[in-house]
Amino acid sequence: MNFITCPRCGKECYRLFGSVCKDCFFETFKLIELPHVLHVRICSACGAYFHRSRWEDIGNIEDVVLKAVEDTLFIHNEAGDVEVYLEPREITPYIYRVRAEVDAVVREEPVHAEAETEVRIQRTACDMCSRESGGYFEAIIQIRAAGRFPTEEEKKRCMVIARESMDSMRKKGDRLAFISEIVEQKEGVDLYMGSMNASRQVCRLITSELGGNFSESPTLVGMKDGKNLYRVTFSVRLPEFRPGDVIRFRGKIIHIKSSGKKVNGTSLEDGSRFISTPEELKGAEKIGNMGNAVLTVLVSIEDNAILVLDPETYETVAIKKPMSFNAESGSEIPVLKTPYGIFALSHSEIPQAK
Missing domain, CATH: 2.40.50 (OB fold (Dihydrolipoamide Acetyltransferase, E2P))
Structure with missing residues (x-):
């Protein structure tokens, strides 16, 4: 076997990694990089995580911490067959220590690296919770009945449909899918909704199950970035006649x-x-x-x-x-x-x- 002399350290080796021997190459090779400190914003009300300029529902606080470390952990692009192990440890309710271990193959050689970071949690209010607590709404759903008043049973069922629909649409990414206020009226009930699109879906579900129809009436309320802002009133009319x-x-x-x-x-x-x-x-x-x-x-x-x-x-x-x-x-x-x-x-x- 022909040996090669490393031009950097002078040792003889059977192959070069780039232009140096294996030891010299891995002496400066960084398989992973991880900041010593990470800052994470979590909503104190709903637990959402501020990730890449938007609020997302990730899971519990440990899931959020691990997600933040995964997003920040740099792994060299030459690494293959990568295996990552993360071990979180709670120091206080606002501080976690996370140890990262990575095994990979680089230029046909197995490599192992470790790093540790401190994740500091900042409790704040997300956009949805801030708007919900402030009474924000984009639409009003007015639930009425043709030729009569809705029954208590019908009103309760409409509110169940609305809440279940809001939960479903929030999980799909509509952060404004919430009910900011419910106002009982003699002739029915009014739902103040955070999302216009979610409100339209609620009206479709109510009329699909209970019958009737709905209409939309937009009202100009202002401008933002040169665009008109509207609030929409959805008028739901339940059928005049009920089972029985x-x-x-x-x-x-x-x-x-x-x-x-x-x-x-x-x-x-x-x-x-x-x-x-x-x-x-x-x-x-x-x-x-x-x-x-x-x-x-x-x-x-x-x-x-x-x-x-x-x-x-x-x-x-x-x-x-x-x-x-x-x-x-x-x-x-x-x-x-x-x-x-x-x-x-x-x-x-x-x-x-x-």
Whole structure:
């Protein structure tokens, strides 16, 4: 084997690394570099981490510390087969010590290096929490109902949808996806929203589940960097009729079973299926609700009619016999009295007969 003399130290070696021997090369070679001190900004309210000029949700404080070290740790571009091990150690709630060990292959030679840094944590408020605590909002969602007031159940469901949607969109990177204020109104509820785009998504989800529609109305509130700034009012209109309502539509008496983009129901007169839309039902008359059904005595059964006691006057009246009717004379059956007559019901159609 032919040996080569290192021009720097004069030692003989079998190969040169660049222009020097292995020892001389690795004497000055820096596999890794790490600052002695790192400064990290963490939101004291939500735990977000200020990373590369923006706030991000990383995880717990140890994850943030390790992420900061990973981003700062320099590894020489000649290194291959790199393995990194980081060991964090909490000194105080505001100071961590992190030891970094790196194994790699450089010019077919295994190399090991170690470094340590101190991570100092600065607690502050992120953009989202600052704006949220300051009542910032880009949009207002006004939840109302057509021809009536929304029920408490509907209002609660709308707020659950809004909160769940905000959580989802915040995880996807919309830092302004928050509700800054909820104002109860006699005619509904107003949600003050940090993000205009998130508000639009909330309206879509509410009307998709509960039915109805929504509209947008922008208002100019100022200018920034030469651009107009707008706030948008989203008006959500829930359907006029809800499941359990009984309506009169085009001469038919309909029990509403479900209400969304489509309205599904059943005719109380012949049991036929009914399908429509909230738009088509404008002008329909609400004549009762299944919650108002009561029990009354079935006096007798004729061919196509039954005799029952009027639940208010206790007079015997004849009404149409429902399909698949199987009650016996003398028993109690559920009925619903409306301005258009009394209708016999099945027990499965009503929440609870009185």
